[in-house]
Amino acid sequence: MGGSPCCDTTSLKRGPWTPEEDRKLLAYIQEHGHGSWRCVPENAGLQRCGKSCRLRWTNYLRPDIKRGKFSLREEQTIIQLHALLGNRWSAIATHLPNRTDNEIKNYWNTHLKKRLAKMGIDPVTHKPSHAVLTSPNGDSKNAANLSHMAQWESARLEAEARLVKDSKLRQTQHASASAPAPAQLLNKMATRLTPPRRLDVLNAWENVGSKLKIGSSGSNRDIPSPTSTLSFLENVSTISRVESSEITGILGTLGTEIDAFGTQQCDINMTWTMESTDENANFVHLLLSRSGDGILTNGGRDGEELEDNKNYWNDIMNLMTCQPSRSPNL
Template sequence: MGRSPCCDKVGLKKGPWTPEEDQKLLAYIEEHGHGSWRALPTKAGLQRCGKSCRLRWTNYLRPDIKRGKFSLQEEQTIIQLHALLGNRWSAIATHLPKRTDNEIKNYWNTHLKKRLAKMGIDPVTHKPKNDALLSSADGHSKNVSNLSHMAQWESARLEAEARLVRESKLRSHNSSLLHQLTTTNPNTYVLVNSSSSGSTSAQLQIQWPSSNPSNNNIDLESSTSTLNYNSDQTNVNNASSSTVGSAIMQPAMIEFVGCSGSSETKEECGDKEEDWKSHLSFTSLGLVHDHQTITMSMDAGGAWTTATDHQVGNVVADMAAADQEGITNLLLNNSDEVHSLPDGDHGRDSDNGGGSGSGSGTDYNEDHKHYWNSILNLVNSSPSESPLF
């Protein structure tokens, strides 16, 4: 579908906008609204393409834009959301009122990215660059990996949630369905499949009972949520389908509890094998007022069991709330003080648990746990109706 770029027309101005042009655009939009951007330049008497006008308006002239220095709170939000969402600037911008995606993107690229890099943290993965080295040294690699996967889980959850919103709009005839689902007691969810392949991997499939009246409008496939778990790689993938049914399971926190720490595979646990289990906590959909939790555990035989437990969720929430001063704050506090650390030791900045000087692997893992918890906490506290996607 060949289409010439909108700014190819000769005679159209490019480059920085003059105050006069700004005034023209502002005046026109205030009086008529922008309407069709393509038609706007002619009507407004501007020698610009519509796209350029739209950009100027959305990124600069719009009255509801806050400009100037980012606050610490805003920086923290950007870092946390970037860890979770990556370069999805528009999604991040929805959590920062009055900031444009372009501004956030620029701020990230010029300030925050460099700051993370200075501290030896990969701005893409939000993990220390010497992660592997440290992990092999202290044997907590999977702990860190788990935390990273928590973010992946959360990201998947957000997408599922967004899909839910979209689908709920599309399926107007199902308007009552969501209400039924969200008011359903999570106790009614049952584990329908706990297949294990080998001793260290398992697949969870969760389904609400067919007796649930809400299932009348859901096809069988969509009424399940599948969780692939492989303890060798400590890899958790949300393979849930993009439907109302899958979205109902909202993994908010995954906690792996090993026999002596959390890094061991089932085999490595040896005679403590019976203690090897993984707790997978889910809170119900954000629309549900009551945060109930389902805890899923794998027993020594590899079979999964479930139990509802408010406490698990509460503990998780409390922990996250109490740890708002995780690595993110460390980053913010250290914004320009990296130089105070010994030369050539930047790679260990984040390992020292906020300058305590201990630098132990435990602190390191604690920091990262706090880091991701604060991210999840941030997102969990976000308005569920936020147009993230």
């Protein structure tokens, strides 16, 4: 079991690949496919172990790999997914189909992590760091709210990802069968959940780019990434505050679900509240409250019907309470 060497390393070449080795491996895989990686080196005439061949192929030689600088949108995707998934690089990579997990991991460790830290955000928890929590303008409530927003957004994204995963699984298993309820729900959610609400940290991230005049706001997000940072403090701003009557029931389950993911959300003990905060516009805000630590609004969805917003959140709650991707470890 694990830990044992994958091959006899004494007789096999290690270290950087030469162009000739790349050519051999590429030619072999293009003609035969890789099949069993164990057999690839011998068949391709390489003095490498299969593991090394697989790594070279998946991280470098694969023709669909996108190389070069990460765009701002890619950075935002990575940040958002990292807040949700943690260091699950392969899972993150599935949302950036032309990037490898290794590349994303390297980019996170060498760029994004440092820049988030400079912005006053803990790159591990994605919560505002101590400097923000004790900011001179006393905006600790905003900081706390931001962390709650991250927690909520993480849970929502996880549910969305789970739904997509389930849907794909069902498509594979029951290609010709009638569509089950989750698939119908997926269709329903597709328009409601896309694009997802963005974390304030991501808005801040984008502001960095616009303030440095390296990109436009809105129309073109695939712009080069910023190369320096601004203080995060000035970008923490619009956390709306709502008071309302509680709607009970579902969030207990949601809290359990979030806890089951075992990441930065594990300390949540939430109740939720939904209300119309502006009767003229029929806005709806969802509030998440954590025991002893104030409330959070996840924001409204401007200009949409109250009833539709109710359905929107109900759909999310339905997602949260069905088919967890992992067993709760409670």
